[in-house]
Amino acid sequence: MVMKTISSNTVADALLVHIPRLATVLPSDIKEALIAARNKETHERARIVLEQLVENSEIAETDRVPLCQDTGTVWVCLEIGPGIQMDGNVFANVDKAVASAFTNSRLRMSVVKNALFDxxxxxTNTPAFCEWRFIPEPGVARLRIMLKGGGSDNASRVVMLTPSAGRQGVIDAVVECVREKAANACPPLVIGVGVGSTFDKVPNLAKRALMRPLDELASDAETQEFEEELLAAVNATGIGAGALGGDTTALGVRVMTAPCHIAALPVAINMGCSAMRRVTVEL
Incomplete structure (x- = not known):
């Protein structure tokens, strides 16, 4: 069996191609969801906002200018299955590729040297934030890339519930976060919800949940039903597009769950803005 090899150049080349496109071309599932929301919106101000968001995406794609001035931090997740060989440090050239892509595409640099002290x-918009994980898919190597703006991340949170809070406790935590923070996260939102694992791992579940396109259903009926319930609860807030009131506060909610301690119910809520810039690349 010949093993597929993933090198630092493989990862860097993918970033050089996809970062400029992510910054300027709205993913098709997000654009289609915005159009659908616009067409069914019953509030005039919200309909105007949604129309402007659609128009903005078309101008950005045509003129190759950023969808938003906040072109975000760069998150890179490499997923590898059995039969994949990594050639040394696969992330060795990531920062060089990010700096090159942001400089050549004239994207805003949004990273500081130290969150507290400097x-x-x-x-250079570096360092990028990189991770890799094993997946049970033989011969598969997959790169997930996200440009994440500060406003939507600032609206995110982790809540450590007790098991007695249950399903309704998770719903309440999501809705509370939306009521308090959605206006600053550029709605309509895409909301990633992680439930389970541990305090340090649950935010990663929420972020990975954001990677699933809006036109791709969850793999099981139970998660599908819960996502629909969460979306209905979020949209019932009436916050709406641009936080000006309306029917669509969120375009979609994506949930990822995991095992956890018997005494815990960790919940992470990762807000994604109306310019949800992410792509999955099969290597």
Whole structure:
């Protein structure tokens, strides 16, 4: 059996191709969801906002200019299955590729040297935030890339519930977060919800949940039903597009669950803005 090899150049080349496109071309599932929301919106101000978001996406794609001035931090997740060989440090050239893509595409640099002690801009939008994980898919190598703006991340949170809070407790935590933070996250939102694992791992579940396209259903009926219930609860807030009131506060909710301690119910809510810039690349 000949093993597929993933090198640092494989990852870097993918970033050089996809970062400029992510910054300027709205993923098709997000654009289609915005159009659908616009067409059924019953509030005039919200309909105007949705129309402007659709128009903005068309201008950005045509003129190759950013969808939003906040072109975000770069999150890179490499997933590898059995039969895949990694050639040394596969992330060795990531920062070089990110700096090149952001400089050549004239994207805003949004990373500081140290969150607390030195908030000087690095000037390169690096470091990127990288991770890799094993997946039970033989011969598969997959790269997930996200450009994540500050407003939507600032609206995110982790809540450590007790098991007695149950399903309704999770719903209440999501809705509370939306009521308090959605207006600053550029709605309509895409909301990633992680439930389970541990305090340090549950945010990753929520972020990975955001990677599933809006036109791709969950793999099981139970999760599908819960996502629909969460979406209905979020949209019932009436916050709406642009937080000006309306029918669509969120375009979709994506949930990822995991095992956890018997005494815990960890919940993470990762807000994604109306410019949900992410792509999955099969290597």
């Amino acid at each position: 908030r000087t801009n690095t000037g």
